[in-house]
Amino acid sequence: MAATDSSVTTDEISHLVEKKRDQGSHECEVLGTSSHEAEESSLAWQMCTKNPGHHQFIPAAEFSLDKLPQWCRKPLVLDYVKYMCATTVRLKVGYTSWDRPDGYCFSSCRGTSLAHFGSGHLIAMSQHDGPCQCPECESSPSPHQTCHKLYIATAQHVVFNTEEAKATQVSFFYDDEASGTDGRVKIVWGTRGGSKGHEGDNSIFMCVTHDETLVSELKQIQAQYKHLKFKFEGQAGTSPNIDWKNLCVVVSHPHGQPKKITVGEMKSCTGAGTCNRRQFSYSTATCRGSSGAFVLSLEFYEAMPYVSWYTGMMWGAAHSFGGLNGEYNKSAYSNPDVADFFTPISVRLPRSMLWLLGGTWMKSVWCLVNK
Numbered sequence: 450m451a452a453t454d455s456s457v458t459t460d461e462i463s464h465l466v467e468k469k470r471d472q473g474s475h476e477c478e479v480l481g482t483s484s485h486e487a488e489e490s491s492l493a494w495q496m497c498t499k500n501p502g503h504h505q506f507i508p509a510a511e512f513s514l515d516k517l518p519q520w521c522r523k524p525l526v527l528d529y530v531k532y533m534c535a536t537t538v539r540l541k542v543g544y545t546s547w548d549r550p551d552g553y554c555f556s557s558c559r560g561t562s563l564a565h566f567g568s569g570h571l572i573a574m575s576q577h578d579g580p581c582q583c584p585e586c587e588s589s590p591s592p593h594q595t596c597h598k599l600y601i602a603t604a605q606h607v608v609f610n611t612e613e614a615k616a617t618q619v620s621f622f623y624d625d626e627a628s629g630t631d632g633r634v635k636i637v638w639g640t641r642g643g644s645k646g647h648e649g650d651n652s653i654f655m656c657v658t659h660d661e662t663l664v665s666e667l668k669q670i671q672a673q674y675k676h677l678k679f680k681f682e683g684q685a686g687t688s689p690n691i692d693w694k695n696l697c698v699v700v701s702h703p704h705g706q707p708k709k710i711t712v713g714e715m716k717s718c719t720g721a722g723t724c725n726r727r728q729f730s731y732s733t734a735t736c737r738g739s740s741g742a743f744v745l746s747l748e749f750y751e752a753m754p755y756v757s758w759y760t761g762m763m764w765g766a767a768h769s770f771g772g773l774n775g776e777y778n779k780s781a782y783s784n785p786d787v788a789d790f791f792t793p794i795s796v797r798l799p800r801s802m803l804w805l806l807g808g809t810w811m812k813s814v815w816c817l818v819n820k
């Protein structure tokens with residue numbers, strides 16, 4: 450811990466205290482010295498006052514159907530959670546930009562390199578020919594000639610702009626303690642950020658890598674789960690599956706620790722009545738380090754009220770605010786670029802179209818097309 454480490458200066462300790470304090474109800478974790486990162490993260494986990502004991506936080510590897518509420522123990526729901534899990538990343542942001550406005554989260558620490566930790570998830574990737582622009586290749590006389598761009602969604606208060614994206618270490622597959630040392634964790638660095646999503650505490654930044662092993666793993670994950678959203682939204686009918694309630698799942702790296710899953714309910718939703726500009730509040734547990742994590746809501750939506758026609762609906766947004774004094778947690782406004790990652794590109798239609806067409810009918814067509 451920084452406070453007991455004689456190599457840490459008084460200035461560093463005061464920066465640490467100031468940065469931890471200067472984020473309102475956002476939930477980044479701030480750890481003092483990178484040389485003691487693991488110990489500090491572990492101590493923050495043990496000393497947590499928001500969720501002492503972390504009983505609701507399920508390690509990624511231990512998640513199974515019986516961890517879901519009885520009424521939604523369905524393989525399709527479990528697949529959703531597994532998919533979120535596989536694409537969730539830990540973010541370590543090693544710089545706080547001078548561009549953060551006065552009064553904004555961490556503005557008192559602008560220009561410093563004290564790291565904060567959050568969560569995010571992969572929303573897209575693409576292959577590019579030409580010199581790789583990852584940090585390793587940028588300083589090499591013979592850069593790789595093929596690279597992959599990975600797009601990560603998180604909250605803007607976690608990764609504010611390109612300057613911060615470039616100082617962001619992105620860890621894939623940090624699923625348990627051992628994964629950090631046995632080679633399973635794959636690390637890439639941000640290269641550019643803030644291209645869109647600055648509205649409503651959303652941030653999408655890009656990483657570049659030539660790591661074919663990582664990309665191959667990610668492609669397998671995409672292939673395995675690519676039709677999930679359509680399968681869920683294709684479940685329609687005249688009743689919302691009798692006992693169906695609203696499910697809200699968060700996968701994050703609380704306190705910078707290995708990935709954990711929490712399950713709860715969506716409690717309310719505010720915003721314009723469109724699909725893409727909503728802010729959610731939820732009972733699902735989060736802690737410092739959960740900022741920017743993907744918040745998944747699965748529900749049945751009354752698409753055609755006059756005939757009581759329901760269709761499955763998946764919503765997604767980045768975790769933004771931790772509820773204080775018994776209040777519920779809150780997301781950023783939902784982001785269509787994030788939510789649509791779950792939809793196969795070939796059937797990306799406006800949601801109003803999906804409602805009009807009805808899920809079952811669409812599902813039949815989809816089955817025919819993909820026979």
Ligand SMILES: [Zn+2]
Nearest residue numbers: 497500736737
């Ligand atoms: Zn905690």
Ligand SMILES: [Zn+2]
Nearest residue numbers: 581583586659
């Ligand atoms: Zn490279």
